[in-house]
Amino acid sequence: MDIFKNLKIVVFIYDRFTALDAIGPYEVFSRIPNAEVFFVALKPGIYSDGQTLSIEVKHSLNEIEKPDVIVIPGGFGIDSLLQNREILDWIRLTHNTTQFTASVCSGALLLAAAGLLKNIKATTHWNRVEQLKKYGVEVVNKRYVHDGKIITSAGVSAGIDMALYMISKLANEKLAQIIQLSMEYDPQPPFNSGSPEKAPKEIVEILKKVIK
Amino acid sequence: MDIFKNLKIVVFIYDRFTALDAIGPYEVFSRIPNAEVFFVALKPGIYSDGQTLSIEVKHSLNEIEKPDVIVIPGGFGIDSLLQNREILDWIRLTHNTTQFTASVCSGALLLAAAGLLKNIKATTHWNRVEQLKKYGVEVVNKRYVHDGKIITSAGVSAGIDMALYMISKLANEKLAQIIQLSMEYDPQPPFNSGSPEKAPKEIVEILKKVIK
Numbered sequence: 314m315d316i317f318k319n320l321k322i323v324v325f326i327y328d329r330f331t332a333l334d335a336i337g338p339y340e341v342f343s344r345i346p347n348a349e350v351f352f353v354a355l356k357p358g359i360y361s362d363g364q365t366l367s368i369e370v371k372h373s374l375n376e377i378e379k380p381d382v383i384v385i386p387g388g389f390g391i392d393s394l395l396q397n398r399e400i401l402d403w404i405r406l407t408h409n410t411t412q413f414t415a416s417v418c419s420g421a422l423l424l425a426a427a428g429l430l431k432n433i434k435a436t437t438h439w440n441r442v443e444q445l446k447k448y449g450v451e452v453v454n455k456r457y458v459h460d461g462k463i464i465t466s467a468g469v470s471a472g473i474d475m476a477l478y479m480i481s482k483l484a485n486e487k488l489a490q491i492i493q494l495s496m497e498y499d500p501q502p503p504f505n506s507g508s509p510e511k512a513p514k515e516i517v518e519i520l521k522k523v524i525k
Numbered sequence: 526m527d528i529f530k531n532l533k534i535v536v537f538i539y540d541r542f543t544a545l546d547a548i549g550p551y552e553v554f555s556r557i558p559n560a561e562v563f564f565v566a567l568k569p570g571i572y573s574d575g576q577t578l579s580i581e582v583k584h585s586l587n588e589i590e591k592p593d594v595i596v597i598p599g600g601f602g603i604d605s606l607l608q609n610r611e612i613l614d615w616i617r618l619t620h621n622t623t624q625f626t627a628s629v630c631s632g633a634l635l636l637a638a639a640g641l642l643k644n645i646k647a648t649t650h651w652n653r654v655e656q657l658k659k660y661g662v663e664v665v666n667k668r669y670v671h672d673g674k675i676i677t678s679a680g681v682s683a684g685i686d687m688a689l690y691m692i693s694k695l696a697n698e699k700l701a702q703i704i705q706l707s708m709e710y711d712p713q714p715p716f717n718s719g720s721p722e723k724a725p726k727e728i729v730e731i732l733k734k735v736i737k
Contacts, residue, residue, distance in 0.1 A: 333552035333708065340545035340681070343576045350577045359581055364555045365562045367581040369571055438709060456713040468709025469552070473682070478715040490718035490728045495736070496545065497650060497680025499719025500712035501668040503690040506702035507711025516702045524707070
């Protein structure tokens with residue numbers, strides 16, 4: 314499967330990223346034969362999710378030239394980056410030559426702040442919809458949304474679905490299926506509470522109070 | 526939600542662990558109010574998944590006394606640990622006082638090597654079933670299996686389902702549902718290829734050749 318030789322996939326890391334936002338797609342992409350996945354950050358170093366997870370990032374933003382894919386994970390730290398010129402410039406620059414520019418969860422806000430989602434169909438975590446709309450984004454209530462070469466996904470766990478979909482487009486459905494089987498991605502959540510539409514109303518109300 | 530005060534959850538890390546095996550349950554557990562999640566390893570330090578991910582582990586095995594939950598993630602590195610006396614002793618010791626002793630994917634092999642799965646119903650990654658059976662385990666083809674206070678889960682992504690189930694037992698279904706909604710765990714895989722039974726036969730055959 315040499316078609317992926319030199320395919321460079323970059324996942325952006327920052328303090329207070331959400332662990333699964335980054336590691337879900339990372340797990341999927343790291344199974345592509347011959348592709349290279351890189352974590353990048355403003356500076357090399359150790360970055361924390363704000364809780365227990367600390368990961369080592371070896372590369373600064375511009376060190377990986379012309380990545381084929383960039384992924385912006387969400388997290389509570391995203392809000393403090395929305396006016397960071399260095400990051401916004403990097404997103405705009407890399408987007409010029411990516412095959413796909415992608416986000417998970419509230420990561421979409423950073424794509425929007427960089428001006429990439431103007432009049433674009435996109436999605437985000439259900440609790441970030443109003444915030445994303447302020448950037449002139451046409452927010453769609455879907456698991457992931459593919460518009461042009463931008464692919465955004467819903468909250469946290471949705472990055473796994475998005476990454477598999479992206480592989481079917483970067484390569485073919487067969488490779489996506491092989492990777493899905495290798496990670497036994499046959500989800501069987503014990504409850505039906507994964508979206509505000511499906512969860513019991515009481516659960517939605519409790520959570521809205523907690524995360525405000 | 527003070528019921529969780531002082532609940533200690535430990536995730537065991539080692540070189541060549543599978544990223545999502547550890548981070549899937551971690552993401553779920555880290556959302557329990559007032560619980561503490563710890564990564565532990567033989568020694569504090571940086572541990573790699575064998576690819577791009579390197580995580581910082583701050584605690585050695587016995588530093589977290591009497592954890593309420595231990596989770597053993599799978600990974601290609603697991604095979605080199607199956608006769609490691611220090612790790613096996615730690616598993617047996619902590620298991621005496623855990624509320625739940627759990628594994629994801631090939632992590633079940635380490636529980637089995639410690640003697641915890643003898644005549645116990647358990648599961649693992651579909652490709653590790655024969656290996657697990659050699660320990661006298663009654664291997665069950667399910668997403669996760671709860672037998673006594675041992676909960677094992679199938680390959681890689683199954684740890685997310687298992688962790689949500691475990692929270693419903695440690696606490697109640699309501700908290701599990703709140704956490705599921707907070708991480709928007711409403712999985713919609715783009716393909717139906719997550720298990721050997723569901724995947725196209727051709728896909729299963731290709732993958733079996735690759736991972737042997």
